[in-house]
Amino acid sequence: MARDEILRRIRAARVPAAAPAIRNYNRTGPGGVELFAERVADYRAIVHVVTDVPAKLRELLPGKRIVAPDVPSSWLIDGVEWLRDPLTIDELDGADGVLTGCAVAIADTGTIVLDGGEAQGRRALTLLPDYHVCVVRADQVAASVPEALARLEPTRPLTFISGPSATSDIELNRVEGVHGPRTLEVLIVT
Amino acid sequence: MGTRNPVTWLGSPTFPKAAREALADTQLRQNLRKATGTIRGRRAAAVAEMTDWENLRLAGEAIKNDVLSRLDTLLVQLEEAVTARGGVVHWARDAAEANEIVLRLAREAGTDEVVKVKSMATAEIGLNEALEAGGVKAIETDLAELIVQLGDDRPSHILVPAIHRNRSEIRDIFQRRMGISVSDEPAELAEAARRYLRQKFLTTRVAVSGANFAVADTGSIVVLESEGNGRMCLTLPETLITVMGIEKLVPTWQDLEVFLQLLPRSSTAERMNPYTSVWTGVTPGDGPSSFHLILLDNGRTATLADSVGRQALRCIRCSACLNVCPVYERTGGKSYGSVYPGPIGAILTPQLVGDMHDPLSASLPYASSLCGACFEVCPVRIDIPQVLTHLRAEAVEAKGRTAESIAMAAAAWVFASASRYERAQKLGSLARFIARDGRITSLPWPGSKWTSSRDVPAPPAESFRSWWRKNRGS
Numbered sequence: 336m337a338r339d340e341i342l343r344r345i346r347a348a349r350v351p352a353a354a355p356a357i358r359n360y361n362r363t364g365p366g367g368v369e370l371f372a373e374r375v376a377d378y379r380a381i382v383h384v385v386t387d388v389p390a391k392l393r394e395l396l397p398g399k400r401i402v403a404p405d406v407p408s409s410w411l412i413d414g415v416e417w418l419r420d421p422l423t424i425d426e427l428d429g430a431d432g433v434l435t436g437c438a439v440a441i442a443d444t445g446t447i448v449l450d451g452g453e454a455q456g457r458r459a460l461t462l463l464p465d466y467h468v469c470v471v472r473a474d475q476v477a478a479s480v481p482e483a484l485a486r487l488e489p490t491r492p493l494t495f496i497s498g499p500s501a502t503s504d505i506e507l508n509r510v511e512g513v514h515g516p517r518t519l520e521v522l523i524v525t
Numbered sequence: 526m527g528t529r530n531p532v533t534w535l536g537s538p539t540f541p542k543a544a545r546e547a548l549a550d551t552q553l554r555q556n557l558r559k560a561t562g563t564i565r566g567r568r569a570a571a572v573a574e575m576t577d578w579e580n581l582r583l584a585g586e587a588i589k590n591d592v593l594s595r596l597d598t599l600l601v602q603l604e605e606a607v608t609a610r611g612g613v614v615h616w617a618r619d620a621a622e623a624n625e626i627v628l629r630l631a632r633e634a635g636t637d638e639v640v641k642v643k644s645m646a647t648a649e650i651g652l653n654e655a656l657e658a659g660g661v662k663a664i665e666t667d668l669a670e671l672i673v674q675l676g677d678d679r680p681s682h683i684l685v686p687a688i689h690r691n692r693s694e695i696r697d698i699f700q701r702r703m704g705i706s707v708s709d710e711p712a713e714l715a716e717a718a719r720r721y722l723r724q725k726f727l728t729t730r731v732a733v734s735g736a737n738f739a740v741a742d743t744g745s746i747v748v749l750e751s752e753g754n755g756r757m758c759l760t761l762p763e764t765l766i767t768v769m770g771i772e773k774l775v776p777t778w779q780d781l782e783v784f785l786q787l788l789p790r791s792s793t794a795e796r797m798n799p800y801t802s803v804w805t806g807v808t809p810g811d812g813p814s815s816f817h818l819i820l821l822d823n824g825r826t827a828t829l830a831d832s833v834g835r836q837a838l839r840c841i842r843c844s845a846c847l848n849v850c851p852v853y854e855r856t857g858g859k860s861y862g863s864v865y866p867g868p869i870g871a872i873l874t875p876q877l878v879g880d881m882h883d884p885l886s887a888s889l890p891y892a893s894s895l896c897g898a899c900f901e902v903c904p905v906r907i908d909i910p911q912v913l914t915h916l917r918a919e920a921v922e923a924k925g926r927t928a929e930s931i932a933m934a935a936a937a938w939v940f941a942s943a944s945r946y947e948r949a950q951k952l953g954s955l956a957r958f959i960a961r962d963g964r965i966t967s968l969p970w971p972g973s974k975w976t977s978s979r980d981v982p983a984p985p986a987e988s989f990r991s992w993w994r995k996n997r998g999s
Contacts, residue, residue: 337822338616341771344826345597350835353594356587360580360783374796424727424761444797457811458760458802462753480797481782489743489778490610492808495785495801500753503793504669504685505692505711507560513668513715514722515753515800 366442366478368523371471374445378498379511380519388470391522392434395468399431402464404456406434410470420456427459432466433516438493440476441483445498447471447521448483450491458492467516469496472524530824531620531651532877534679537862539888541978544856553857556691561848567794568845568902575790584783586906589839592774593829599741599774600820606744610806612816623821624655627733627766630817631661634764636731640722642748642755643667644735645683645842646768646821648864649877652733663733664725666754668718675702681858681866683844684792689857715752722754732758732813736769737841738784739818742777745805746818749788749798759802765813771820772829772838784841787904791843824877833915837873839905844869846899846909852892861889868899872912881916881923890916928971950988957983 364370372382385391389409397414402422411417418430436454437447447469449455454470461467477483487493500515511517529535537543547553572578592599604614617623627647631639639656641647641663653663653674665674672687673680676698680686687695696709699717707717734755738747746767748755759765775781789798807816829835847853847867858866862885863874871893875886890913899909924930939949959965960983968976975981 337618337622340618341616341820341822341826342597342600344822345600345771345829348826348830348835350594350596350829353590354587356584356591356780356783357580358584358783360577360584360786377796378799428723428727441797446797451808451811458756459812462756462760480786481779484778484782484785489740489745489803490805492805492811493801493803494756495797495803497795497797497799499799500751501799502668502715502752503564504667504672504687504752505695505714506556507564507685507688508711509793509795510711510715512712513719513752513754514666514726514757 361479362481364443364478366476368442368473368476368525371440371442371445371476372523374442375447375498375521376445378445378501380445380498380521382521382523384523384525386525388522388524392468395520396432396434400429402427402430402433402456402460404435404454404460406436406454410434420460422460424459424463427463430464432468433461433464434468434470435461436470436472437475439483439486440471441480442476443479446483447496448487449494449496450487452491458494461494461496462515465516466518466520467496468520468522470522470524476523528619528621530878531654532649532824532865532874533863533883533885537885539884540860540862540892541888543860543862544892545978547856547860550857552691553689554855556689557854557857559691560685560688561854564794564848568791568848571790571794571796574796575786581783581787582904582906585787585841585904586839588775588780588783589905592776593772593835593838596771596774596829599776600771602741603739603744603774604820606742607806607816607818610744612744612806612818615817615819617819617821617823619823620650621655623650623768623819623823624652626817626819627652627768628656628659628661630764630766631656631731632659634731634815636661636729638662638664638729639731639733639766640664640666640725640729640758640762641670642732642734642750642758643670643686644733644768645864646735646770647733648680650768650821650823652768664722664729666722666726666758667750668715668752668754671718671722672698675699679859680864682847683842683865683867683869685844689859726754726757726761730762731764731766732762733766733768734758736767736773737788738781739769739774740778740781741774743805745778745803747781747801747803749801751793751799753800756800756802759804760812762813764815764817766817766819768819768821771822771825788841788843791845791902791904824879827879828873828876831876834872834876834912836907837869837876837912839907840869840873841905843904845902845904849898849902850893851896851898852894856892861892868893868909868913869907872907872909872916875916881920887920887923890914890920929974932971947988947990950990954984954986954988957986
């Protein structure tokens with residue numbers, strides 16, 4: 336009943352047809368790994384441009400309890416306690432960090448996008464641990480927001496991440512570190 | 526129905542009355558000047574980076590106009606897409622209906638506690654109060670909403686509801702309500718909120734959110750946030766209930782490419798906000814197993830029927846217009862008597878209420894100097910000054926025959942004849958005897974209605990017409 340009445344009221348408003356949107360804004364941009372690295376760092380994420388992922392992980396992760404979804408087996412280096420799903424909420428909360436890949440990245444805004452696909456796992460895995468290491472391949476870096484959205488499948492659960500958790504709620508200035516991971520480390524593989 | 530729309534707070538005075546009190550609060554003015562000044566500068570820098578900003582604004586305006594012109598079709602399309610992916614869609618004509626649905630769903634889930642993501646729609650309908658009356662406690666998890674909730678306060682800004690509080694006031698509220706000792710360093714205050722809410726996130730089974738956008742053709746819902754409290758609420762509970770205004774649609778996934786650029790830069794002055802979540806119905810093994818979407822009218826279809834006023838429905842709640850408004854910066858948000866303050870509130874609130882006989886609603890279109898700064902920053906080009914003057918005309922019409930309209934009729938009669946006009950001028954010049962320093966600050970009634978918020982320059986001893994006759998006349 337509410338449904339029919341709302342739809343009836345909308346039709347009764349008789350809004351005239353609108354002119355189609357003109358999309359003459361920039362669809363692409365300079366892009367590139369360098370710009371992406373610079374923009375990610377702007378939001379206080381730690382950025383490394385690497386050629387050898389396991390070598391970098393050996394610097395970062397030993398001695399830690401790290402959640403790993405279906406990441407490449409070469410990333411599962413020795414000296415780390417790897418936590419694999421199924422994990423309870425408390426187990427995730429107690430982990431030191433999480434290691435993932437990503438679906439797409441955006442150079443213009445310094446954003447990484449997770450879609451629950453390969454090497455990313457379900458959303459809770461990258462939310463509860465306080466430290467997130469995300470590996471981005473150079474070919475995953477889109478130049479602009481329009482380019483990135485075109486590469487994504489909207490019906491998958493998506494998370495766009497731009498720097499570590501932050502807030503602007505105290506005097507409208509940005510402070511890093513609230514509920515999400517407070518440290519975000521991005522490894523860009525060239 | 527006939528119940529009042531909770532978009533305005535019960536018992537709120539008219540804007541000029543509330544503003545007069547707010548203006549006397551020097552702490553409030555200091556806090557607002559600092560916060561809005563900070564964000565204005567940062568927004569200008571974030572926008573200046575974009576060489577195609579005006580094209581993005583035009584596209585944003587056009588996409589939203591398209592949505593409004595075929596809202597019925599797009600809503601049905603959204604309903605089908607959400608249902609096909611395992612979600613349940615509900616429709617609510619007004620606040621009371623929406624609140625009832627949320628309360629029923631919370632009870633069905635067997636909980637007496639829900640966690641909330643910051644949402645204007647649920648603030649507009651007074652959901653927290655309605656849930657509390659039904660025995661369900663709503664816990665706000667956005668930092669600023671938490672500050673407002675713990676301070677038993679009201680929101681004063683769309684993006685940062687606690688903008689009227691500075692860091693030391695926030696520290697005092699946290700110490701009092703959390704029973705902790707904490708400094709006024711923003712990072713420590715954020716840490717205190719993290720610790721305070723952590724267990725709630727991990728254990729609460731029902732979450733309530735709003736929506737920034739809903740994509741009609743895929744059924745995807747989009748929430749932008751900063752802290753990660755949104756991700757917690759959208760991911761961990763078993764049941765997710767989303768309340769969204771029926772105008773929050775975009776037709777296609779591609780349309781988001783415009784709004785994901787316009788909104789963060791206009792709102793928090795960031796290239797991109799820290800977290801954006803997108804979900805479509807239910808995804809087995811990832812996130813809530815039960816998803817409910819409530820489509821809310823609550824005055825929106827009435828607003829849609831007004832050919833000038835309907836552009837307010839393009840609003841994407843960025844709050845840029847608040848941050849640049851000279852009136853908002855001085856009076857603060859609470860003077861507007863609604864969860865929607867500032868320039869957008871001045872045009873949205875009266876339209877959602879839909880009754881210009883309501884004194885607060887009728888006063889809001891006057892809460893502006895019509896300087897136009899709000900239109901310049903609006904990412905979807907809402908011509909707020911145009912709607913303000915349109916609503917002022919409606920307010921005057923609703924008042925019918927008043928002292929003012931009678932005075933105006935009398936003035937018209939005086940102006941119609943040269944001799945009557947000159948006699949009136951001579952009489953008027955006597956008013957200079959009550960002026961001080963060339964200004965009159967208080968006139969006797971009915972002139973007091975004018976001087977209650979403005980000064981009048983003292984009239985000269987002699988009119989220009991009489992001076993001309995004496996000095997240049999033949």
